[in-house]
Amino acid sequence: MAAQSNTGHGGRRWHVLLFPLPYQGHINPMLHLAGLLHARGFAITVFHTHNNAPDPARHPDYRFVPVPDGMSGPAPVAILDVVAHIIAMGRACEAAFRDCLAAFLEEYSRDAVACLVADTHLLPVFEVATTLRVPTLSLRTGSAACCSCFLAYPMLFEKDYLPVQESQRDMPVIELPPYRVRDLVAVAEDHGGLERELIARAVAAMKLSSGVILNTFDALERRELERLRRDLAMPVFDIGPLHKFSPAGDSSRLLRQDRTCLDWLDAWPPESVLYVSFGSLACVSARDLAETAWGIAGSGVPFLWVVRPGLVRGSSADPDPDDHHHLLEGFEAATRGRGMVVAWAPQEEVLRHRSVGGFWTHAGWNSTAESVCEGVPMLCRPCFGDQMGNARYVEHLWRVGFEVGGGLEKGSVEAAVRRLMTDRDGAEMRARAGELKKAAAEYTRKGGSSCLAIDKLVAHMISLSDHYFV
Numbered sequence: 001m002a003a004q005s006n007t008g009h010g011g012r013r014w015h016v017l018l019f020p021l022p023y024q025g026h027i028n029p030m031l032h033l034a035g036l037l038h039a040r041g042f043a044i045t046v047f048h049t050h051n052n053a054p055d056p057a058r059h060p061d062y063r064f065v066p067v068p069d070g071m072s073g074p075a076p077v078a079i080l081d082v083v084a085h086i087i088a089m090g091r092a093c094e095a096a097f098r099d100c101l102a103a104f105l106e107e108y109s110r111d112a113v114a115c116l117v118a119d120t121h122l123l124p125v126f127e128v129a130t131t132l133r134v135p136t137l138s139l140r141t142g143s144a145a146c147c148s149c150f151l152a153y154p155m156l157f158e159k160d161y162l163p164v165q166e167s168q169r170d171m172p173v174i175e176l177p178p179y180r181v182r183d184l185v186a187v188a189e190d191h192g193g194l195e196r197e198l199i200a201r202a203v204a205a206m207k208l209s210s211g212v213i214l215n216t217f218d219a220l221e222r223r224e225l226e227r228l229r230r231d232l233a234m235p236v237f238d239i240g241p242l243h244k245f246s247p248a249g250d251s252s253r254l255l256r257q258d259r260t261c262l263d264w265l266d267a268w269p270p271e272s273v274l275y276v277s278f279g280s281l282a283c284v285s286a287r288d289l290a291e292t293a294w295g296i297a298g299s300g301v302p303f304l305w306v307v308r309p310g311l312v313r314g315s316s317a318d319p320d321p322d323d324h325h326h327l328l329e330g331f332e333a334a335t336r337g338r339g340m341v342v343a344w345a346p347q348e349e350v351l352r353h354r355s356v357g358g359f360w361t362h363a364g365w366n367s368t369a370e371s372v373c374e375g376v377p378m379l380c381r382p383c384f385g386d387q388m389g390n391a392r393y394v395e396h397l398w399r400v401g402f403e404v405g406g407g408l409e410k411g412s413v414e415a416a417v418r419r420l421m422t423d424r425d426g427a428e429m430r431a432r433a434g435e436l437k438k439a440a441a442e443y444t445r446k447g448g449s450s451c452l453a454i455d456k457l458v459a460h461m462i463s464l465s466d467h468y469f470v
């Protein structure tokens with residue numbers, strides 16, 4: 001995209017300030033957004049916590065402002081610890097962020113600051129910016145359907161869909177089709193209301209902001225976007241798929257990518273390789289890992305598998321390049337010549353590779369969107385949060401994959417892999433995914449719907465600052 005010049009009052013360049021939530025699936029879309037705004041002529045400043053800090057050397061055109069978060073210890077792995085960590089981190093960096101933002105406004109004349117875009121899960125950042133009279137936009141890194149679901153939580157409790165009762169898991173949520181109770185972001189009272197608090201805070205942040213940015217696009221979620229616009233009554237910018245607007249280098253890498261897998265993929269015929277990855281947070285039991293491994297081995301399908309440090313529940317999350325070789329006794333010998341295991345892959349490039357024909361995924365929203373946009377059908381094994389809802393859309397609405405639920409057994413894994421990779425059923429899913437790939441290409445082309453939404457976003461950002469600083 002050609003760089004355009006966006007100049008503020010007195011001919012100065014407009015600044016956009018960004019504050020991502022420091023998790024891989026949240027940093028990536030924020031940095032892709034930075035890339036596209038930079039291409040539109042904005043100066044970019046990224047505020048960030050020490051925890052999972054981005055590498056400034058990889059983005060020499062941006063300014064980075066570290067915000068002390070006062071958090072210590074290793075990054076959490078269990079999902080409830082992650083939820084508690086997100087809430088605690090927001091609170092812990094509130095005072096420091098106030099000082100950093102005030103200093104920034106002091107240094108740069110505030111009339112050159114268009115707005116601050118923060119992750120929806122950082123409510124204190126929105127509160128601080130509002131106090132300092134900096135307009136905010138919120139980046140919600142999940143789907144529009146999930147965002148609507150967040151807004152609907154009071155209703156879901158009122159109508160007894162939540163907390164989830166075991167006997168009602170398959171009941172349809174008639175107000176939010178095609179979700180069933182089991183597809184909702186699970187809220188269990190015995191978790192001390194933590195997830196409920198997280199969701200309520202995200203909704204509060206969106207309502208405090210002057211608009212919501214979503215990494216989705218009309219062809220995927222037209223009905224959901226309409227509902228969201230009606231429910232939020234504020235501008236909603238569906239500018240996804242974000243990774244299609246900025247090069248893969250714009251995302252962040254908390255782990256070192258093993259790029260040798262791209263050469264390895266070159267040797268295989270088109271659409272023959274199964275790519276397996278569970279994202280940056282999901283964990284599996286040692287038993288599930290073994291059943292998955294032997295099922296994949298038994299299918300005879302070539303595979304590229306990301307076994308990141310800490311993937312197996314209870315194992316160390318410390319990057320040890322040799323760790324994954326010891327995880328599966330005998331597996332390497334059994335699959336020699338047709339499998340590759342890496343600790344972290346250049347996923348966007350892997351999914352784009354012509355040899356990749358299917359994706360075994362945890363159905364995180366970024367992975368789902370990246371797969372759909374490359375026409376790769378999915379076998380979903382969702383773990384927590386919005387992943388069950390994403391898998392529901394993959395299987396039921398877009399019909400570009402299916403969920404593998406329940407206890408994993410070698411035999412059922414083998415059958416599922418064959419269904420995706422070699423059966424007619426899988427070929428039909430691949431064909432439908434191909435249609436979505438075409439739509440994504442069309443929407444991100446000049447004049448396409450996502451491109452027009454970016455134009456509107458840019459105009460909105462500039463108008464926000466006029467509104468605030470007259």
Ligand code: UDP
Nearest residue numbers: 025279280281306344345347364365366367
């Ligand atoms: N990812 C990657 N290499 C890997 C695995 C994942 O670059 O080996 C990236 C992937 O492209 C995606 C992000 O990590 O952008 C994961 O985000 P997602 O929302 O799918 O899942 P999360 O990690 O948040 O659960």
